[in-house]
Amino acid sequence: MAEQLQKNQTAQQRLLGDVSHELRSPMTRLQMALGLAQQESTTQSAREQYLQRCQLEIERLNQMIEDALALSRLENTLKTIEKKNLNFTALVQKIIQEEQFVANETSIQITLSAEKAIELAGDHNLLFSAISNVITNAVKYSPDNSIVEVSLSINEEFATLVICDNGIGVPKASLGELFTPFYRVNLARDRKTGGTGLGLAIAKQAIIAHQGNIFAKNNKVKGLSVTIQLPL
Numbered sequence: 001m002a003e004q005l006q007k008n009q010t011a012q013q014r015l016l017g018d019v020s021h022e023l024r025s026p027m028t029r030l031q032m033a034l035g036l037a038q039q040e041s042t043t044q045s046a047r048e049q050y051l052q053r054c055q056l057e058i059e060r061l062n063q064m065i066e067d068a069l070a071l072s073r074l075e076n077t078l079k080t081i082e083k084k085n086l087n088f089t090a091l092v093q094k095i096i097q098e099e100q101f102v103a104n105e106t107s108i109q110i111t112l113s114a115e116k117a118i119e120l121a122g123d124h125n126l127l128f129s130a131i132s133n134v135i136t137n138a139v140k141y142s143p144d145n146s147i148v149e150v151s152l153s154i155n156e157e158f159a160t161l162v163i164c165d166n167g168i169g170v171p172k173a174s175l176g177e178l179f180t181p182f183y184r185v186n187l188a189r190d191r192k193t194g195g196t197g198l199g200l201a202i203a204k205q206a207i208i209a210h211q212g213n214i215f216a217k218n219n220k221v222k223g224l225s226v227t228i229q230l231p232l
């Protein structure tokens, strides 16, 4: 009990440290843009642009705080998750349907191959959020007109879900870090895709809460594969 408390506290402290650190960059840009907007010499049209920048940074700060709170809440509720029997295949189908909506914008096709209907005990919302985060990434880090392949299989012990894309992949040295809160492979590369770097950290917490396993590896030719294993 004491040990668990200690463990939680360290996770919370670490998250707080990470959050405060990450809030700094958008905060600095916000201050700069506001300062420039307030300068008398700034033209009306430039001022509007600086204010737009402020708006953007505020939205970004909001998103980061929201994501960090979600992660923190998740870390707190891990032990009290309510598992119910659910149709895992149907859940994955539903997620793909929703993600396809966004993928259409870049003409990316998400395919599913599933052996058969899989039932397991889990928390619907946690699993939904974990898998959505991984598929969102696959779509986000893939080129237009490509395919994201989702496959679902089982053996006696596990249901295994693999999300495989044809995108840019991840440098080998970064593979282990992907699930760390706020970790993003390359700030310059990832800035244009937006995001906080919390999606996979959230996914990992949710999968661990199910005594499952999540890991990433690069495909032989191109892109990343993320595997999620859940005990049956």
Ligand SMILES: Nc1ncnc2c1ncn2[C@@H]1O[C@H](COP(=O)(O)OP(=O)(O)OP(=O)(O)O)[C@@H](O)[C@H]1O
Pocket: 067, 133, 137, 138, 139, 141, 165, 167, 168, 169, 170, 178, 183, 184, 185, 186, 190, 194, 195, 196, 197, 198, 199, 200, 201, 223, 224
């Ligand atoms: N399918 C992928 N292909 C290439 N890189 C990936 C992929 N998935 C994740 N990454 C890398 O891992 C990093 C962490 O992913 P994560 O989902 O945690 O954060 P994010 O997508 O940057 O932001 P968020 O999910 O919080 O909006 C990403 O910034 C990206 O660099």
Ligand SMILES: [Mg+2]
Pocket: 133, 136, 137, 195, 197, 198, 199, 200
């Ligand atoms: Mg993400």
